Amino acid sequence: MSGHSKWHNIQAKKGKADAKRGKIFTKLGKEIAIASKMGGSNLDANSKLRDVVAKxxxxxxxxxxITRAIKKGAGEMEGVNYESVVYEGYGPAGTAVIVNALTDNKNRTAANVRHAFTKNGGNMGSTGCVSxxxxxxxxxxxxxxxxxxxDELMMMALDAGAEDFAAEDEVFVVTTTPEDFGTVREALESNGLEFLEAEVKMIPDTYTAIDEETVVKFEKMIDALEDDEDVQDVYHNAEFPEGWEE
Structure with a gap:
């Protein structure tokens, strides 16, 4: 089966992960706390929490x-109340961008996200403009x-309910519906598999090719968004030039 996840394209910035590990853990901690607050701290009874913990x-x-974040969300430790908000907009060359945030101050977050767009050749749009x-x-x-x-891995994934399976240069990518994600993930986990990534995310239907000059502007915008402590995830449809490396 074939897929068009372009995982390495979308993950072009993944090499910076180690430098941002502290921020990544802070963002994941928020997500875990929200899932725990909404559905309780029992992993067996809270599928959303199981999925976020897997991520x-x-x-x-x-x-x-992870345990501390679960306890904060469940009220067993002091924590902050966060609200989920989604922003949409356009990056350089008309690229489509979706920003997910968890914030305790929507005015602050909206201003910061808007600034990251406009300072770097993009503009924040209205809800639904690119989603x-x-x-x-x-x-x-x-x-x-x-x-x-x-072949064995593909059959295992499809038998568990996956929609698609793709073999890329260095990875296998399993795609599911949001509803079946937890079931497929747990089936693969039970067979001893470990993941480089496991999450529900926004995947573009089509991609917008950008040249090397635009990549520089685009990455500055993405960096500005991801560096904001309120921003959880940034999704886009930019297709980097062939062989592009940071």
Whole structure:
């Protein structure tokens, strides 16, 4: 089966992950706390919390940090109340961008996101201006190794309810509906598989090619957005030039 996840394209900035690990853990902690607050701290009874914890584990977040975030969300430890908000807009060359945030001050977050767009050749749009170009999908990314048989892994994923399976240069990408994500992830986990990424995200239907000059502006905008402590996730449909590396 074929897919067009362009995982490495979308993850072009992943090399910066180590430098931003502290911020990544802070953002994941917020997400865990929200899931715990909404559905309780019992992992067995809270599928959303299980999914977020799996995402945190894929990012190598320590288990004690995960546990603290769960307790904060459940009210067992002092925490902050966060509200979820989504912003949409356009980056350089008309690229489509979606920004998910968790904030305790929507005015501050909106101003910061708008500034990140406008300062770097983009503009924040109205709700719905680009989201129609994306689909919400579960995505599980597994590193290719010699001990993994592609056909066997594909059948395992499809039997568990996956929508698609793609073999890319260095990874396998399993795509699911949001509803089936948890079931597929748990089935693969039960077979001893570990993930480079496991989360429900916005995947673009089509991509907008950008040249090297535009990439520089585009990455400055994405950096500004991701550096904001209120921003959880940034999704886009930019297609980087062939062979582009930071």
């Amino acid at each position: 945190a584990k894929a990012a190598n977040m320590p288990m004690d940090t 129609f170009m994306f689909q919400e999908k579960g995505q599980i990314v597994i590193e290719k190794t010699d001990d993994k048989d592609e």
